[in-house]
Amino acid sequence: MTESALNWTVLLPVIAGGLSVWYLLPSPQRRPLAFGLLGGLIAVAGAATFLVRGFGDRVPGTVEAVVFFGFATTAIVFAGLMITNRNPARSALCFAIVVLSTCGLFLLLAAPFLSAATVIIYAGAIIVTFLFVIMLSQQDGPSNANLRSREPALATAAGFILLATLLVGLQRVYDTRPVDRAIEHARELSESAKVPPDFLARTKPMNVDTMGKEPPPLTPRATAFLAEMRSALDQVRVAVPRSESDHRLTEHRLVQDVERAIDGLESNGFRLSDEDDVRSTCRTIADGLARLQDLHRDGPPANDLARSEHGLVHPVDGGPRQLPAANVSALGRTLFTDHLLAIELAGTLLLVATVGAIAIADGFARRKEGHV
């Protein structure tokens, strides 16, 4: 989350993109193309800035990052061209390019089989069927349905408000900066030779009645510190997976440790007498948060995959989980063991769809018109 109330890293690409899409959508008055393209460029640049800056982690300058940004930009640019093009045949070709760039992203995500299957099915079969239908249905010349849009302003607003919501939600969950800051503050406090005085609650004069019952009131700075730790813990806790393995227990214990440490600080108060205690508790909090954040970023660790029922995963102990290198055989085994019923249903669905398509396109209409 950024400090300012208006989150410009999200707002800039969304507003620029919305305006340019609204501007470029087909409408009765012909608008000059240049402004729309300029808005689109600003939107794409803003989206790239959002990716690079908005999540707080550094993008490594690797070939992977270059290829990712290349494919992502191509996909988004041609998606915009697809929905704004007046000629449906060109829209279909733009969609083919979107599919091809998505396949590139699939390859980057270690899914070579899906990538090939998508190229063959989408770009090979579905797009060609689309082009066939487009040409079959333009025997009277291009229809004037392409020359205007239904409620372009409302449609664009709906789509881009949804996009803004999604991006803000992603940023809330995946932005690492607040947690980084919290860890840094906790480290600072644990390594300081002397805890800053505005953290420390003033010890009241000895009073037999209240001693040991009432904790001394927290100073505002201490309250803010505790709130920051709590919100950081809440953010990294979301990602703790609920799998039935020992790791869940480890992570759960980690969360509990940090929680107990924060609670201890709060109930105990930052009292002058136990400075060492405050320091060690802060160290516990910082270490726990850092470990949880690693889990959050890299996904659950790989140790439990060694006894996966498929027996084909090569785990790196403690590192992030890896997908098996033999993608096709692993996919096939998953498909025909875990999802056997689903794949039978999918096959049945394809068969029924084939029969239905033939019946609709050929049989009913002609029989009614008396051709057969």
Next chain:
Amino acid sequence: MIPVSYYLAVGAILFALGLVGFLSRRNLIVMFLSAEMMLQGVALNFVAFSRHHGNLHGQVFTMFVIAVAACEAGIALALFLTLYRRKRSLDVSQWQDLREAGLDETRDTEPLPPQPQEEPLPHLPAAGLEPAHTEERQYV
């Protein structure tokens, strides 16, 4: 390694653009292409999470998405052909009589600009008649 959030953001953008296209375009085929693009955004999310969690269930789900999309494409294109045969147009607003009861018909307020008239093709004279050679005679 590119974090999973980047792929999720790209998927969200594809989904939103597809939504805008589906809501605003009037050609049935372009509407359907936009719906397919929304499916692409969703598939990207599935594959990214499959990578993030280190298991293949996300990829398997994407395969089912592709299968359902193929069925959809077949049925929808067959329907489009039937609709086109009825009204000779793919304009979705031609089918407004399918709307809910009690709703007014939407009408286009802005008129379309006049289409540029195509120049008529040159007309050849009937065979056997000699055309007039007035132009050429001047050069001879």
